[in-house]
Amino acid sequence: MGAFANPFNADKLLWSGCPCGQHRSMLEHQMAMAGAKAGRFTCEAVEDRDLAPNPEPRFVDRPRAPACGDASCVDPDCSGEPPRRAPGAAEREQARLDAWLDDEPEGGDTEETIARCVESAVVKGMFGTDMNRRAFLRAVGATTAAAAIAEIFPLGAAKALAQEMKGKLEKTKLNVGFVPITCATPIIMAKPMGFYKKYGLDVSVIKTAGWAVSRDKSLSGEYDAAHMLTPMPLAITAGAGSVAKPWTMPAVENINGQAIVLAKKHKDKNDPRMWKGFKFAVPFQYSMHNFLLRYYVAEHGLDPDKDIQIRVLPPPEMVANLRADNVDGYLSPDPFNQRAVYDGVGFIHILTKDIWDKHPCCAFAASQAFIDANPNTFLALWRSILDATNFASIKSNRKEISKAIAPKNYLNQPVTVIEQVLTGRFADGLGKVRNVPDRIDFDPFPWHSMAVWILTQMKRWGYLKGDVNYKKLAEEVYLATDAQKLMAEMKLDGPYGKPPKTTYAKYSIMGRTFDPANPDAYVDGFKIKRT
């Protein structure tokens, strides 16, 4: 029953607002049942679902409040004793209410549902109460009734309009910011390779000068969505380092894809234990790069705040600074690791894949406000990103993608550098050619456990102070549950196309296990930390 039932069926309750069909709403029904003190009539619970022909509302005059004091007393001659009720009447009443509330069409597709909704709405507006509707239908028959209504109200057009409104995009022209690194591959490639267009969007991908600008332009609304680092949506929602604004991460841009690079002169210092006093660079404080570097050196016994220096530098400046001897090494996003090799200033010490395989790196992020204001547009955008990410996860596509994203208006790098990063066949800076096909990979799923890990590291190094509600923040920001649904619906064909059944997983990072169910214990378990 309810809104999805056939409104031209005289024998079924439609919406009525109340089980007896005489009132517009439950409130009115309950008021009547309670027997308003000044009310002149009350309602008698209807005994049977299938109504007898021509039911007449029965009005019972009640000039005074029931003597028994029970508002639901239906005894016209109440003498003050507890109300006499028909046996099982209360239960039947409740059952009817439940059935009415729970009633939904069996299966049926959206179009049918929408059509029914429209009809119900029109009919409800015309008749006011279910009682009237049923009376009318019995009087003229369903067919005549439908025809008559259609004369006065353009039901057909209304239904068509409703169908259209269902998936309508609120806006099609969007600005998506990206920082020119290979992590943003899905966001970037979606433009020249037509993924945005496929879902009806006209997206301008705008090169951004750095993470701070990406954050500021996202906060100001200049970007509808943007490429960010995976910790950033969490930081923005928690208010760390900026105004607190609810942010979301619907998809991870890439997993793996970074490396620790050292200056050529350090080729004999390939062991982190020899790095005391070294200066390193990372692209941003709230970044996986920072956290991975710290984790890595900490596991080797060095305190990242005391034994080495970590400073924030924009990636291209990292290469220049390496050449100028201002930094000894860096953990940066590609292609700047490969670029150091290409320009002969450094060598790759370790790929981050070898620190934590399948670690998340960059994010596709959007504000909660954008999602709320443009739900359909957001869905289309999300679909295009998932589709592009899926395409990128298939290794045979990587060469084509490199060519598409290398030009001036995207990454502006020599094609071979991008290719080396994306295909995983690269020069390592020490004379050898290595082959690591998943040097960078693209799995869009925004695991809640990833968020929790990031939060534990933020707590560990003192970026978040006080008690952190890991689960709540992770689930607010990382849209894993919705991603599960969407990915299942899209039926993606890549290696990461099938969404996992859970949103939490355990990780083993350099031999240490991370259990998302016990984040505090994990943080406490580190020897080197700031809390």
Next chain:
Amino acid sequence: MTDDKTQEVQIKIEGLSKAFPAQGDAGAMVVFDEIWCSVLKGEFVCLIGHSGCGKTTLLNILAGLDQATSGAVIVGGEEVTGPSLHRAVVFQSHALMPWMTTMGNIAFAVKSRWPQWSKAEVQAQCQKFIDLVRLEGAEGKKPSQLSGGMKQRVGIARALSIEPRILLLDEPFSALDALTRGSLQDELLSICNNTHQTVFMITHDIDEAILLSDKIILMTNGPQARICEIVENSLPRARTRGDMHRHRNYYPLRNHLIEFLVNRSEGFDAELADPGYDPRRPPVVRPVAEEDRDGTADKPVAVSAAAGRR
């Protein structure tokens, strides 16, 4: 012109004094005080005194550019409170606006006086006075293209073009060379003869004063300068630079003035302290040659040199 004693007084200076308040260690400085004198309409008056006696300050007060500490200046029956188009000033350095041409500078003045005039009327007025100071051909030139004498002529033309009742000149020719000075003096004399302009001029140059003025005011030294004496020009009105020295009164007049400037300056304090001296009515003298010294002179005591003045 000054022979007619019934002429109206145009400028009356009454008890004018100027003092600067104490600043730091220095006490209050009185530049001059108790200045009383008057200028008749159409009179050409020169003010002579040593540097520092406040001549320029006095002129500025007359012009309305400066305020006296006490006393008043009454022009045409009204007290002077500020500058006026009727008291035109010719400054010591020409004060021409260097970004305007000759015509532009004069037109600026004409437009200020008669703002409702049309362009043609303004131009005509300017041209009239450019011709008067004999600067035809220099209308379109900027001041940097003019010589010192020409610039000063423009200044004079500018002051005259507004047809003021009174002309105030602050050592207008002192910055020029002797030859230019001479020719400009002649021009000014002829202009004033024609226009019967009331003029108050400050000067150092005795010969200039003798040539141009009807009356010469002599001021003592500052601080606390006062009018020492008023000397009437005993030469006839029609005089020229070339022949005035031949007049018999020339040397008495000139000697008197030199005597004042050179010798008497040490003794000013004694002179002023003399009970016969009244600042409200400073002594008026009219130096004439010996043979004219008789009672015909309308002013008491035609005196020459130092006789009886102690």
Next chain:
Amino acid sequence: MRASIRLRALVVSVLLFGLFAGAWHLSTLSGADTSANMDPEYAALIGATAKGASAMPGPLTVAAEIWKHVSNPFYDKGPNDKGVGIQLGYSILRVLSGFLLAMIVAVPLGFLIGMSEIMSKALDPFIQIMKPISPLAWMPLALYTLKDSTVSSVFVIFICSIWPMLVNTTFGVASVRREWIDVARTLEVGRLRTALAVILPAAAPTILTGMRISIGIAWLVIVAAEMLVGGTGIGYFVWNEWNNLSITNVIAAIFFIGLIGMVLDLVLAYLGKLVTYAE
């Protein structure tokens, strides 16, 4: 003769440039090519500088790059890749907007301060504190409050180029020769007409000197601002090429920046000459 002096100066300039270019070329000649000892596939994967070429491009390379930009200055391949003419155009537009805004505020304010001792003393502390603040420090604040990046860049140009104009206008107005003002007074000229007909032309050369300094600063600032904020503009162009570690293009961009800066300065110098007067 003037022509001969100018000709001789030109010859010296050309010689100096030739010397400089020659030294530059020599210093960037490639070292030994080390690729012979490498695995050929490896050699194919790394760039020229890793194989011994100089990291700094020589003058010929730069000249070729400049020519490439100049021969197609107005192409448009999307929001992140436009011709150098378009980039310069955007930057110049921003500079002029900020500069004009600064002028509209600085000149009247300078007049006010120059003519009134009270206002001068009252506003002086604010001016002295704000004057030395670098544009790069204003940028984040502007982005945070004004949000839009173009508006922020224009604001930053405004706040940095206003000071020379303000200081010079104040100075010019305060040092107008006393006697010109006295002339105006004796002619009973009203305050407004005095300000416009006497003080303004008298102070104009000083004011224009201030403007000339300001436009130089504005041009400096826009490059820095655009590097921070991105978008379209010559500063963004520099940053984009820097991102690619293309020193050649960065030098080419520097050349264009210097060229436009010189042109702007020349324009204002010319305007300055128009209002100069000899005293």
